[in-house]
């Protein structure tokens with residue numbers, strides 16, 4: 411069976427290396443993962459597949475049970491059938507994993523369902539008195555029900571079948587955490603009254619992406635970068651999120667939130683925090699999060715004048731946003747936004763941080779582009795358009811490349827832009843890049859909160875966007891139309907260039923086949 415080779419190995423006391431982590435978890439813990447909202451989309455597309463991959467790779471303990479919980483009247487078999495198609499592995503691996511899964515139907519507000527859950531958990535845990543018990547409650551649910559669900563868990567499901575040392579109970583909660591600063595604080599107060607911060611794991615799946623995890627190494631282990639990571643050298647930074655599809659049936663959800671709440675206030679501001687923060691004292695979860703909070707508190711609230719909003723219309727074979735029947739016909743919800751942000755501290759004062767995010771655009775891409783200032787004019791003319799850029803592409807096809815100016819090969823002294831290229835596919839052939847959820851669920855099981863959002867981070871992130879969101883909610887601005895499949899409203903490029911970004915129109919990336927391939 412998948413993890414059998416690990417289950418009988420002696421473990422070292424601390425889980426330091428990858429194999430130790432695996433062994434540590436596999437040998438000791440009696441683990442129950444309770445997926446609340448098990449009948450939903452996130453559970454079947456992300457939570458269960460991530461658990462399956464961890465199981466398949468031997469990262470979950472031998473003594474594992476996964477319980478789905480939701481209001482739908484499903485049997486164990488119905489749930490297994492629902493998720494089966496999303497699991498990628500051999501028939502034997504899938505069969506073994508599914509045999510660990512059961513389902514309990516129950517409401518989110520009463521006690522009855524949670525009591526059944528407790529009975530099932532306790533029955534299993536009893537008889538393992540000398541083993542640590544782990545209960546991981548994963549709330550794959552709309553945040554509106556978090557308070558009642560957490561209260562139900564608190565009232566009914568906190569008595570464990572054993573109190574062996576090392577036992578724990580944790581809750582993973584999904585975004586969106588509120589609609590603005592006030593509602594987020596209200597939600598945080600309610601959850602905070604039930605469970606302490608060290609039991610609450612606010613997941614932001616961008617923190618589990620490979621390049622986000624690389625950030626602390628890239629930034630603080632490269633001497634050539636450290637001194638130039640400063641307003642003296644950097645002209646502007648862009649954080650760009652593009653998706654080629656629109657709301658696709660999620661219009662009801664999306665219209666309530668809009669693109670800023672959907673990706674900027676959470677995923678992209680986490681990117682900003684890791685890029686802009688100072689070096690943490692250690693790699694401990696709280697030292698890292700202390701630095702993130704410090705820099706986030708220096709972000710000025712985004713102004714309407716520094717923002718371009720867009721909403722997609724029909725284009726290519728895609729319908730326009732307003733043609734989605736789940737969207738109100740007069741909706742002014744932005745599906746695209748570009749915001750220029752400022753960080754008021756010694757390192758970043760005066761450097762525009764440009765965030766751009768949109769649905770139904772021309773490509774799928776998430777990238778960070780750190781554009782350096784041009785060198786003082788000297789022996790080479792026209793260098794303004796040939797700026798150094800450090801590009802980190804989170805997806806698709808993870809890559810880090812630095813645009814540099816070199817002499818074009820030949821008899822002439824002709825400067826041109828080329829790149830130092832770290833394409834992961836090529837450099838790390840065959841490497842397994844884990845899915846973000848996989849990594850974060852494992853962190854939650856290990857009790858590592860480093861890649862989860864602390865309450866004060868959340869507060870600072872909302873503070874940066876709340877005035878702008880209130881202005882948008884009050885209808886103070888109408889988003890500019892852009893055709894689906896385009897790069898967004900042209901006014902965005904104007905804003906980006908006003909912020910100081912200089913686009914090099916000459917540069918062409920040559921693929922291995924030697925063909926140009928530019929976005």
Ligand SMILES: NC(=O)C1=CN([C@@H]2O[C@H](COP(=O)(O)OP(=O)(O)OC[C@H]3O[C@@H](n4cnc5c(N)ncnc54)[C@H](OP(=O)(O)O)[C@@H]3O)[C@@H](O)[C@H]2O)C=CC1
Pocket residue numbers: 650652801809810811829831832833897903906913914917918919927928929
């Ligand atoms: N390792 C690798 O795989 C490497 C790949 N490449 C590839 O080469 C291609 C070019 O890369 P790169 O040099 O970084 O991109 P460019 O410098 O050509 O363009 C930079 C970005 O500017 C944006 N842009 C396009 N038109 C305008 C405009 N009129 N005004 C303002 N911004 C504009 C585009 O993003 P947007 O439309 O989102 O605004 C584009 O991604 C990419 O496909 C890249 O992935 C390059 C090097 C290494």
Ligand SMILES: O=C1O[C@H](COP(=O)(O)O)[C@@H](O)[C@H](O)[C@H]1O
Pocket residue numbers: 615653672673776
């Ligand atoms: O949280 C969300 O993220 C996804 C994008 O995630 P990715 O890992 O595919 O980049 C986005 O489509 C969705 O609207 C948003 O709610």
